[in-house]
Structures are given as structure tokens and as C-alpha cells.
Amino acid sequence: MPERVTIKQVAQQAGVSVATVSAVIRGATNGNVRISAPTRERVERVVDELGYRPNFLARGLRNQKSQLLGFITDVVGQSLATGAMLQGAQDAASEAGIALLLFTTGDDRQIERRAIDIMHGHRVDGLIYGTMSHRVVEVPDGVRDLRTVLLDARAADGSLPSVEPDDERGGYEATRYLIDAGHRRIAFVTTREPSRAADERLAGHRRALSEAGIQADSALIVSxxxxxxxxxxxDAAAGLLALPALPTAIFAxxxxLAQGVYQAIHEAGLRVPHDVSxxxxxxQLHxxxxxxxxxxxxxxxxxxxxxxxxxxxxxxxADGSQPPAQIRMECPLVERASVARREAPMGS
Structure with missing residues (x-):
């Protein structure tokens, strides 16, 4: 077996100090380490040529860190819509020079228990515990023994840091956007499935209507x-389009579900957004x-x-020295072409 290439060999061939090689590998950008672009490129080229691989285990033994973060999810890793969460975590971890240890449990408690044990065995420096759709969770045994952040979830007792989308505000902003475009008869297509997201989006929808002085109409909320x-x-939208007074806009x-709304509008001989926004x-880009x-x-x-x-x-x-952060992130509006401005009738 060939001998392992050392950081000293990289430094010698690149004509720089060991500290410079270490800084380049870590991606250091702080004010105490200034590395020119040509030097960085030269070190990276030598690293590739020699096939150097940092010894993270040795580094961890020295600084009592594993250079690993755990990431346990239920089914989030199998979802196209939420793969961006994994990418965001991976990018941030890579920039910090650490790796993610990922487990997808399929919502199987036995697999989850095994995954938590493995995280402890690898002495991960922290754990991300994620869910498919944001919900209140009972935190499993063993998770609280690690520095943990809940992703797309919140602890029932609020005892752990968490980050979720602000769906109430998102529902409000979506409806407000339609109201600002002149719409007053706005329908909402929701779900019968138990869902915090659906409840919060509907609550935001109703708040926007109330603030605008628009009377809520139960006939315009379908599931x-x-x-x-x-x-x-x-099917849900078809019922709305059969009403004596059509909605001028539908929030899905x-x-x-919005794609289904489009199809119902087309089947009714109407157009998006000319007749119904x-x-x-x-x-979901696709x-x-x-x-x-x-x-x-x-x-x-x-x-x-x-x-x-x-x-x-x-x-x-997340080290327990501060109250756990409970972050609700804004859901930004992405404008395309499905909403038309509607002039309000005189006297409305």
C-alpha cells in the first residue's frame, strides 16, 4: 500500500508553509489568514496532483471534534420539493470544512433509534433532526444529549432550536397579493389531510381578507x-367554477393542486389569468x-x-447557553404570469 501523502509534502511542493496549506483546505477566509488567489490555486493543484486527503480523525483527536454533523430525516431525502434543504446544509457544512453524516429513516422508529446510536458512536459535533413537512414533534430519546437543531419541525415544549417556514405569513402574503391586484372574490383550495401547513396558510388567507374588509365566504373554501x-x-376547483358567482382568483x-386548478379552468372554457387568476x-419548478x-x-x-x-x-x-431560537422563515413570492390585475367595480 503506498504511503499516505502528508500535509508537509504538499507544503514543500507548493513552496508554502504548512499553515497556508491547512488554511486553503479549511477554506479559511477570516481576517487573520490572507491567501492570494494564485497561491490558493497552486496549493489546490498540488493537493490534486499528490492525491492528498486531510486526516480528519487526527484533527478531531487534537481538538476534540469529529468534523462531522449528523443529519437524520424521515423521508425528506426522498422528496424533490425538499432536496434543497439537504443542499443548503451540505453547502454550509462544506464551506466550514466539515462533513454531513446522513440517515433517512422512512419514519421507522427502530431505524431512527439505530441512527441516533450511530451519531453518538461517531461523536458528531451536532445533529440536524428534520421532517418531511413541518410539524410539532416529540423529540426521541438520545437526541437531547447532542447539540441539536430541528429542521422543518418544532419541539412540543419549544426546548430545542428550530427553523420552519412561516406559512401563516405566506398565506397572508399570497392573499394580499391577489387583493392588491384588485381581487375580492378569492377562493382557497386546501386539503382534508391533517396539516399544520394547511391550517396556517388558511389562517393567513383569512387574516388578509379580514384586514381588507372582505367578508369570508365558506363556499369559497374547498378541500x-x-x-x-x-x-x-x-375536482375541487370544478366545484368552485360551478358556483353562481365565480371566484376571480383561486389560491391553491x-x-x-394549482396545476389541477388550471385544468379545471381550461375544462370550463375559461383562461388563466384572463378569467380566473x-x-x-x-x-416546485417542474x-x-x-x-x-x-x-x-x-x-x-x-x-x-x-x-x-x-x-x-x-x-x-445550540450549545444551551442561550434560549433556543425558534425561527420562522419568510416564504418569498415568485411572480410569473398567472395573476391578472382586476379593476374593482364602481362603488365597491
Whole structure:
């Protein structure tokens, strides 16, 4: 077996100090370490040529850190819509020179228990505990023994730092956007499935209507059985389009339901947004950007949430010295072409 290349060999061949090589590998950018671009490129080239790999185990033994963060999820790793959380966490960890140890449990408690044990065995420097859709969770045994951040979840007792999307505000902003475009008869297509997200988006929708002095109409709130079913969204919207007084705008709980709303509008011989405006939620690009016209929607801040979780773990924010942060991230509006301005009738 060939001998392991050392950091000293890299430094000698690159013509720099060991400290400079170490700083380049860590990606150091603080004011105490200033490395020119040519020097950095030369060190990186030598690292590649020699096949040097940092000895994170030895480093961990010296500074009592494993250079690992754990990431346990239920099914989030299998979801296209939430893969950005993993990317955000990975980017932040990579920039800090550490690695993520990822487990997807499939919501199986036995697998989860094993994953937690493995995290302890690897002495991870912190743990991200994530869920598929933000919900209140009972924190499993063993998690509290680690510096932990909850991602897209919140502890029932609020005892751990957490980051979630602010869906109440998102529902409010989506409806407010329609109101500002002149709409007054605004429908909401939600889900029958138990969901904090649905409850909060509906609450925000109702708050926006109330602040605008618009009387809520229960006939304009309809539910779909399955939030991932385009057909369910179409069926729900078809009922709205059969009302004696049509809604001028429809706010869909998520983008798949919004796609179904589009289909119902087309089937009724109407057009988006000329006859009925539509706004969605999630910003699932394979839907929102692909629809014709493009779907205006609220973007879930998955990438930013993943980054925040890692950055918070690497700060002193999760070490118990401060009250646990409970972050609710804004869901920004992504404007496309599915909402038309509507002139309010005279005297309205």
C-alpha cells in the first residue's frame, strides 16, 4: 500500500508553509489568514496532483471534534420539493470544512433509534433532526444529549432550536397579493389531510381578507383529499367554477393542486389569468415554471433553512447557553404570469 501523502509534502511542493496549506483546505477566509488567489490555486493543484486527503480523525483527536454533523430525516431525502434543504446544509457544512453524516429513516422508529446510536458512536459535533413537512414533534430519546437543531419541525415544549417556514405569513402574503391586484372574490383550495401547513396558510388567507374588509365566504373554501394529486385539485376547483358567482382568483394550498386548478379552468372554457387568476405555494419548478402561463407561487425557503441549521450548530446558538431560537422563515413570492390585475367595480 503506498504511503499516505502528508500535509508537509504538499507544503514543500507548493513552496508554502504548512499553515497556508491547512488554511486553503479549511477554506479559511477570516481576517487573520490572507491567501492570494494564485497561491490558493497552486496549493489546490498540488493537493490534486499528490492525491492528498486531510486526516480528519487526527484533527478531531487534537481538538476534540469529529468534523462531522449528523443529519437524520424521515423521508425528506426522498422528496424533490425538499432536496434543497439537504443542499443548503451540505453547502454550509462544506464551506466550514466539515462533513454531513446522513440517515433517512422512512419514519421507522427502530431505524431512527439505530441512527441516533450511530451519531453518538461517531461523536458528531451536532445533529440536524428534520421532517418531511413541518410539524410539532416529540423529540426521541438520545437526541437531547447532542447539540441539536430541528429542521422543518418544532419541539412540543419549544426546548430545542428550530427553523420552519412561516406559512401563516405566506398565506397572508399570497392573499394580499391577489387583493392588491384588485381581487375580492378569492377562493382557497386546501386539503382534508391533517396539516399544520394547511391550517396556517388558511389562517393567513383569512387574516388578509379580514384586514381588507372582505367578508369570508365558506363556499369559497374547498378541500382536496390528496395534496399531491392534480386530479383532486381539478375536482375541487370544478366545484368552485360551478358556483353562481365565480371566484376571480383561486389560491391553491400547493403547486400540484394549482396545476389541477388550471385544468379545471381550461375544462370550463375559461383562461388563466384572463378569467380566473391562480396562485400556488411551494415553487416546485417542474410544475410552476412549466405551466402555461407560468404559475405565480410562494417559495418555501428550504435551501435557506438547511443552511441556517448548520450555521446555527456551528455557532454557539445550540450549545444551551442561550434560549433556543425558534425561527420562522419568510416564504418569498415568485411572480410569473398567472395573476391578472382586476379593476374593482364602481362603488365597491
Amino acid at each position: 382536496a383529499e390528496n395534496t399531491l394529486s392534480v386530479k383532486m385539485g381539478e 394550498y400547493n403547486d400540484p 391562480v396562485i400556488g405555494y411551494d415553487d 410544475i410552476a415554471a412549466a405551466l402555461e402561463p407560468g404559475l405565480t407561487t410562494m417559495r418555501l425557503p428550504h435551501y435557506e433553512m438547511g443552511r441556517w441549521a448548520v450555521e446555527h450548530l456551528l455557532s454557539r446558538g
